[in-house]
Amino acid sequence: VVTSQLSSILLKVKPTSLKPLIDVNSRRKNWNPIPIPFRTIPEPRGQDLDFVNVSHSHLVHSDWNKLNALSIHVTPFRVKHVLLKIQKDHVLSLEFFNWVKTRNPTSHSLETHSVILHILTKNQKFKSAESVLRSLLVSGSLELPAKMFDVMLYSYRICDSSPRVFDLLFKTYAHAKKFRNATDAFSRMKDYGFFPTIKSCNAYLSSLLDLHRVDIALGFYREMQRCRLSPNVYTFNIVIHAFCKSGKLDKAMQVLREMEIMGFTPTVVSYNTLIAGCCNKGLMSLAMKLKSSMGKGGVHPNVVTFNTLINGFCKEGKLHEANKVFNEMKALNLAPTIVTYNTLINGYSQVGKSEMSNRLYEDMLKNGVKADILTYNALILGLCKEGKTKKAAYLVKELDKDNLAPNASTFSALISGQCVRKNSDRAFQLYKTMIRSGFHPIENTYSMLISTLCKNEDFDGAVQVLNDMIDRSVVPDSGTLFELHKGLSRCAKNQLAIILCKKLEDRHLMPKGFDKSKIISSQPENEDKTS
Incomplete structure (x- = not known):
């Protein structure tokens, strides 16, 4: 039933019958943003003013030796005003900021960091700005991220800044996996009429999926829709991945169609993600239909496509079909990789067909693909399942020649081989050797x-x-x-x-x-x- 439903979505649904998730032509909702506050800051007077003026003169003339002599007199208030005075020169501003960081790091504050971030983003030096912000997040207190938005907001007008500074904050939180802070930043940005770039939204979605927070990722995607943030191909691919991870293949298929409705061409990544989702659910017929449909859209299957299908068939124990996909791959002049060979060798070994595994191993070496520990473990397992423990022991000796060392899977396979032969003494010896080597068996x-x-x-x-x-x-x-x-x-x-x-x-x-x-x-x- 599931397969037929998904097939209908894939093959029969007309584009006009689907309502796109986001209307890119519609205007963003009327948010009635809160006005950006304008806060004046105390002007430097007396010794503070003298310090700022002298420091400015030394900086303009690149007289760092004279500036070094002033380092003991630096304060956060003075640093902020020097930065404001030289803000039109972003290179000099960053040099001075880093000089303070080296000479008198306690003279930096959230405000001095905020000013340099405004200066750098206004001049589109986003990498430098992100580096400054990342350093601050790593070294700062737990309260710091929550305060950062307000500090940047209150210095926004003084620095005649760019909205990209808040986008930077949101994206950096996303990259740093500070999801609560990223969500809060996004919410505050909306309040003041700012919205992150789609690239930053994609970074946030991707980071959430890396930590398996599918529910939050899809929730954020829905919020993007409400805000009328126009997605790109990468956004759609991430959302397809999210639906596949949550087992909602019908939703993932719908996103693929919506991409096309909105004028985007699905990429090989789009199809590979869907194919992997089908394979994970054992829907191999649908996975093959997806592969066939790729050519119609001008997208050609790649090595990842074939490796995914081969793995899916092997997991289902359909080795004949896996081998057919393997042969099709070679017929298209796509060179099998170590992943391709290991998947097939393991598939045949799991069902005790060591001869076929060995043939694949020889083909692999002939094609210049170097075996790794996974290859050897799969070969050893195949032999052990058939009780061929002497041949398995010979392969263990071969590990040294390839500078490889046995791991937990190697020992487990060897133990299973002795168990097949009902040789409990040898199996127990191998078990004790395994423990001494720092490895432990699975259940x-x-x-x-x-x-x-x-x-x-x-x-x-x-x-x-x-x-x-x-x-x-x-x-x-x-x-x-x-x-x-x-x-x-x-x-x-x-x-x-x-x-x-x-x-x-x-x-x-x-x-x-x-x-x-x-x-x-x-x-x-x-x-x-x-x-």
Whole structure:
């Protein structure tokens, strides 16, 4: 049902039947902005005035040696007035600002920072201004960001500034992942009739998605719509990504169509994002339709497109289809990357087809693609799933030649190989080596190892592994736990089984579906009768 609905959106909906999210021709709402306040500042007098005039003279004549002699007399009030006096020369202003920062950093204040930010943005030196603001945010107190807008607002008219100074503040908060401050800045900007550039809005949306704050990102996008902020291609791509991350593929598809209605051409990134969204939901048929539709819009699939599709088919266990996509990729003279090969090799290895994995590995080397640890881990896993542990051990030795070191996945694959062969002693040795090397298994590897140890009646080893799991707060599988407790009961170690249950309960690690009453009530002789 979902696939048919999405297909209709993709293939059947006419552009005229969709209402665009934003009308770029409509005028922005009448916000009735608050007038920008005009605040006078006290003029320098007496020694302050002398300092400002002398400093100005030294700066104009680039006489830094004489200026250095005045550094001990610098105050925030004097710095602010010197900056105001030389503000028409943004280069000299920044040089003086940095000189104060080096010579007498305590003489800087929020006001001196505000003035230099006005000077730099008015002269379109945005990178320098952002650098100043970033340094301030990093070194300042937690209260500083909240105060910065007001300080900049009150010095706005004195510096005859540009609205871009507030855009700078909003964008810098976004880049610094200070989302609450960015939201507050955006709200305050609206109050005074200022709006951020679309580039800054995109930076904010992108930063939110980086931290998986999809809800806030989409909420901000709706606020952009209300403010009639015209999006660009990057905005649409970010929104498509946001909808895909939240699993709302129908909404993501709609945004693609709205792009076209508004005169934007979807890019390869637009399509790749949607294809990835379909693959994540297992909608491979729809993902392939999207790829086919790319050419109609003059967009050609790239390596990322094919890698995404190959990964999607491999995750679904459809290796024949993944291989077809791989062959199509090569037919289009798109060179497979390490990601392409690793995805396919891992896909075949997961289902125990090590021969096919090895063929891909040879093809990879022939095409000059250098193997990495992921390649070797996938190959080792494939061999271990088939119990070919000697060949796997040979590959481990090959790691040294490529200056690679085994990692947690390498050890887990090797342990699984010994478990397949029911060689619990070797599996346990590898486990201990893994721990000594600073790595730890995942829950599946723990379960496989405990099960193999139990089958070989090495219950002491199994208990040790379970205790390690408890120490690392890993919840055991209920089936594995039952197998261990049943074995302990058979060996007249019911008390140990009860102690283990108590430890798991105390650490809130008892797996769902595990009935401890059967273990506690069972007796060894009862087990003997039933066995």
